Amino acid sequence: MKNANVDLASVFVQIEKRAKGLEGVAGGIFSVVKQFKISTLDSFNDRVSEAFAKNGWSQGAGRPVAGVKRSAPDAVRIYVSTFRAAYRMKLDVMGFDSMHGMRKAIKEKRAAGLQIAQGPPELKGIQVSSENSLTGALWHDAVVLWEHLPNGEKLEFERQVRKLLHKFTKSAPPELAQAA
Structure with missing residues (x-):
């Protein structure tokens, strides 16, 4: 049993190391957003559509349509979804330098919205x-x-x-x- 815990611990360490690398690569999305001054959700969605088409990826869930090789990878979808959330919340997407910072701002904005929805303590x-x-x-x-x-x-x-x-x-x- 002790071996299983050690193996799981090493798997978690590998995930941590690879996640840091992936976060750095995903941070490249900010470079594109800033380079092309993508300040609206519609503009971002247009760029995403172009990129998915160039890669032969489907944007929709389920079976890919004719001419499309496969669905976009889950990791890519997660990052795109995070950016879309930031745009929907009217955050200054071009002002962020990292995915971590943007996720934190999204989380704070959602928490603030929840407090408003719950109303005053009275x-x-x-x-x-x-x-x-x-x-x-x-x-x-x-x-x-x-x-x-x-x-x-x-x-x-x-x-x-x-x-x-x-x-x-x-x-x-x-x-x-x-x-x-």
């Missing part, structure tokens, strides 16, 4: 179906109204709601006591 656990209109449902409308108030009025709205919560919490069963 709304944790609350889902609003129509963010920009009142529906007549009391709690939905209270949340939507709160989100759209100017900051000063938002604070007053919160103060009033907290006052009501405090007043009626006294009548609530003890098992609802807020954890400290």
Whole structure:
């Protein structure tokens, strides 16, 4: 059993070494992007289509069409997908020097988008179906109204709601006591 772990460890080291080399080669995509000033997703997609055609690769998944030798290699597809994500997120693709830096920026942008999608901490656990209109449902409308108030009025709205919560919490069963 111990031999299997040593072998697996050596395989991981080989992967690490080869990945560094591949990352360097893939970094060449930045050279092309900068050389041709490819600043939009459409321009990038045009260049990718040209390159795939030149290599005889299919861009689609599945069985290659007539005249196409084979599908693009998975490694190439992954790098192209990473660049496409950066363009879609409106990142300054030409400003990056490495795949690592671009991946990190994509990850951060996705995390920021997730935080926005989750909403402010005050709304944790609350889902609003129509963010920009009142529906007549009391709690939905209270949340939507709160989100759209100017900051000063938002604070007053919160103060009033907290006052009501405090007043009626006294009548609530003890098992609802807020954890400290």
